[in-house]
Amino acid sequence: MKYDIKVSKTKQSRLNEVDFDNIPFGRVFSDHMFVADYENGKWTDLRIVPFAPFSIHPASMVLHYGQSIFEGMKASKNENGQPMFFRPEMHAKRINASAQRMCMPDFPEDLFLEAIHSLVALDQGWIPPQEGSALYIRPYMFATDEFIGVRPSDTYRFIIFTGPVGPYYAKPVSLIAEQTYIRAVAGGTGEAKTSGNYAASLLPARVAQEKGYDQVMWMDGKEFKYIQEVGTMNIFFVINGKVVTPATDGAILKGITRDTILILLREKGYEVIEKPLHIDEVVAAFDRGELQEVFGTGTAAVVSHVAKIAYGDRVLELPAIEGRKIGPMIKDEIDGLRSGRIEDTHGWVEEVKTLELVD
Template sequence: MTAATFPLEITQTKRSGLQEVDFNNLGFGRIMSDHMFVADYDNGQWQNSRIVPYGDLSLSPATAALHYGQAIFEGMKAYRTQEGDTLLFRALDNWNRLNKSAERMCMPTIPEEIFMGGLTELIRLDSDWIPSAEGCALYIRPFMFATDPFIGVKPSDTFSFIIFTGPVAAYFAKPPRVKIETHFIRSAEGGVGGAKCAGNYAGSLYPAKLAQQEGYDQLIWTDAREHAYIEESGAMNVMFVMDGKLVTPFVSDTTLDGITRKTIVAIAHHWGIPVEERKISVDEIIKAIKEGQLESAFGSGTAAVVSHIEAIGFKGVDYELPAVKKDSFAQKVKDYLGDIYTGKAEDIFGWTLKI
């Protein structure tokens, strides 16, 4: 898709911030690129698509999203190849998942030509912001929120869809230590756990803060009914390698259908590694650790990519995990993904899109 498939007005910034960026000290999520794509939904249709300089928004204090949480988002990345090309990874999957979240949250879906056309033109315009250092990328944040200036519990009639970007380094500076949560919940059956909506993350902040005070980096959420089965982590899906198999919780309406997760599952199948997508009990994982059957545990996600878990805390006991070996599945799939992202390995799956 290109801008030619739908009306798109482009207003370039008068002063780029690119020269002020220290690309050797990026961190994650604090540096934004020059421009953003914006589209408005009103009178039953998307309109006024435009790319403008990145900047603050002007909103009514009564804006519906601020009061009732009708907001969704996605996370994506663009990478620089050794030849200087730009690659997007599984962008249509993000578009599909955003629309799935939109339907659950009573929001309008976004046509492919608006999502992909706005995205690709924005990436082209700010392509100089894509870092080339290993482990770095241009993070992409598409999001939609309700804009009705109305105080009342009902779906909004108007919405804004925005995409902005920013260069980032690795999400975790070191392998995370995680705590299995057995009191607070992320979602319950029939809830919005399968939607990537803002409220899911707001509700996780307090238990995550408590865990961080205990020395952990992330939580592993368990089911709302019994706190007996593993679901996902705070910013990533969770995967385990044990007895020569890749084992991960199945996707349900209480977990996010992670794009990196499904990518890793597909790679495992391609490599001939047995995969089990099923309910995984906390007791099973603790037993596997104690008996030395757990080869590795790692999180997967757009931000985290593949993040090896260093230790798992459960009921006051920290279980240190084995050091990750270079020939382990977790390390090999991390390296392979990195090579696909940056064009070093042939994309036999058709996941990447050259901009």
């Protein structure tokens, strides 16, 4: 271990209070969290402590100017009960890409990895054993200067906490192609996983839900014609056997599930196209009877099938899930890689190292 992470273990584990067959998403938190503070240009006071609230100064810059970034990743157990991460270094890299855009300090990738290994090794009892269930991991960083005025903070806090999540039996989702609000434009912060992007999405999502749809399908900010992504997912279309997904253009989050699926589909011989995707092309494919599947991809759901898309006065009702091939196949492939049921030939799955932690 390169870094000196001090560990204070909880006196009273809450693990026996958890019903692993019935875990509400995002509401159950494991026993410990990792914390580090950035001061005088250095990450200091690296520690794992019992999960607990902490106090924050009313003038903390994050509360006013929104310098806040995060990641979402998972650890799961393979068939032998061994805890595993999936492509953890991609999350270490992406949080630094977000940090750069938000004028925040880099968090060393090797420290990120050491911190998640130490934390998850300690709380591995919290990883649900069933395939499809997982320990959700939330690394995040925020500005802590006690200061009123718009400038980058000099001090930051980095935290990682975790919590078990059940299998995500997402029912197919309905989407509205957004024609009023914008999530992101090239040159903005869309490619960063920063809190403000999610705050901006809340009102449009509520309006969509009031119209009876689950989520918004974001369109480009200039013409409202080019498809971007959906909620917390990237989006894929299967048109006449070919897989098409919007090219990342600076306004779309570069999903790690998206990247994984692009690699797997190409290896399996599918034609996969990343390009600016005009909604008229999707509507025309639908009218020709060639729009076979639409699915969203992300860490939480892995693959979420889309049942229908509203665009202006059109509603595109997609073929039944039972007849779909590519979405279900790729979801099974990723679940299988995570559980060890399918052999990992890419080095994507990494065993959680059981570290000697000193109290």
